[in-house]
Amino acid sequence: MADLISVLRRHGIRATPQRLAVAAHVLSAKSHPTADEVWRQVRRRCPTLSRATVYNTLNMLAEKGLIRPQVLREGTVVFDPRTDRHHHFIDVETGRVYDVPWSAIRVSGKEKLRDFDVQEYQVVLRGRRRRP
Amino acid sequence: MADLISVLRRHGIRATPQRLAVAAHVLSAKSHPTADEVWRQVRRRCPTLSRATVYNTLNMLAEKGLIRPQVLREGTVVFDPRTDRHHHFIDVETGRVYDVPWSAIRVSGKEKLRDFDVQEYQVVLRGRRRRP
DNA sequence: ACACCAGTTTGGACTTTGTCTAAAACTAGA
DNA sequence: TCTAGTTTTAGACAAAGTCCAAACTGGTGT
Numbered sequence: 346m347a348d349l350i351s352v353l354r355r356h357g358i359r360a361t362p363q364r365l366a367v368a369a370h371v372l373s374a375k376s377h378p379t380a381d382e383v384w385r386q387v388r389r390r391c392p393t394l395s396r397a398t399v400y401n402t403l404n405m406l407a408e409k410g411l412i413r414p415q416v417l418r419e420g421t422v423v424f425d426p427r428t429d430r431h432h433h434f435i436d437v438e439t440g441r442v443y444d445v446p447w448s449a450i451r452v453s454g455k456e457k458l459r460d461f462d463v464q465e466y467q468v469v470l471r472g473r474r475r476r477p
Numbered sequence: 478m479a480d481l482i483s484v485l486r487r488h489g490i491r492a493t494p495q496r497l498a499v500a501a502h503v504l505s506a507k508s509h510p511t512a513d514e515v516w517r518q519v520r521r522r523c524p525t526l527s528r529a530t531v532y533n534t535l536n537m538l539a540e541k542g543l544i545r546p547q548v549l550r551e552g553t554v555v556f557d558p559r560t561d562r563h564h565h566f567i568d569v570e571t572g573r574v575y576d577v578p579w580s581a582i583r584v585s586g587k588e589k590l591r592d593f594d595v596q597e598y599q600v601v602l603r604g605r606r607r608r609p
Numbered sequence: 610a611c612a613c614c615a616g617t618t619t620g621g622a623c624t625t626t627g628t629c630t631a632a633a634a635c636t637a638g639a
Numbered sequence: 640t641c642t643a644g645t646t647t648t649a650g651a652c653a654a655a656g657t658c659c660a661a662a663c664t665g666g667t668g669t
């Protein structure tokens with residue numbers, strides 16, 4: 346975790362206790378939390394943490410490329426701690442978001458689109474997760 | 478537009494003036510409007526139209542399969558008047574959403590996903606629209 | 610060690626998107 | 640026409656997110 350300080354510094358982010366707490370939480374998240382979910386969790390250890398700071402920190406981490414905002418759920422942005430390319434599967438029953446390896450799916454034809462200069466893309470799949 | 482009345486009736490929706498106005502607007506939309514955008518537009522011809530009625534009507538049209546809600550923009554659902562399958566391109570400058578023909582892109586590998594039972598999917602592309 | 614000052618944090622106000630509710634206003638059928 | 644069942648309306652409410660002024664930190668130079 347002393348490592349996290351240098352990670353932030355390397356990206357030009359001053360490492361305050363609040364930012365460290367937020368960053369530690371979101372970067373190690375196994376799920377795709379919303380800002381308010383991060384706030385509720387981190388506030389248990391850091392009770393004066395304000396919502397504004399959480400939003401500021403998450404947006405800052407996103408700007409620096411340490412996490413990735415994703416528009417996958419109605420009404421709210423979720424933050425993805427994985428920054429390597431991957432697709433997403435959304436369980437229609439639970440709303441939970443799962444990662445799908447980039448290599449599992451191939452998308453062809455996007456280079457041929459005349460009207461669009463594609464910078465990035467992902468496949469969004471919906472359905473039911475099979476019993477684990 | 479007398480046609481629209483029978484379209485609604487065929488789907489078990491009583492054709493009130495408010496519903497006709499909302500349906501006519503969203504079904505002929507060239508873009509992907511939000512509920513509030515529909516409200517602001519339709520209210521110009523029908524000034525007492527309430528926000529609740531617009532939301533109710535759009536959700537009803539979506540339930541009946543006449544339009545399709547899409548999670549493509551931050552903070553709000555947009556409604557897609559096209560119900561045939563297609564992909565979406567989002568201009569990163571303007572935020573505008575464009576349709577991409579289903580046949581233009583092929584996605585392979587999704588059948589082989591062991592953990593997921595895929596019911597539907599789409600490719601979401603981001604980049605810059607080329608000058609038209 | 611000290612003071613300074615830019616950068617941070619805070620809490621609350623505010624905005625936007627969306628839902629809910631009770632009351633008023635329709636509509637269709639007997 | 641009367642009436643029971645739907646719809647509509649306006650406003651209250653909730654959640655997600657932004658913005659602000661005031662208070663607070665924490666490096667830097669001395």
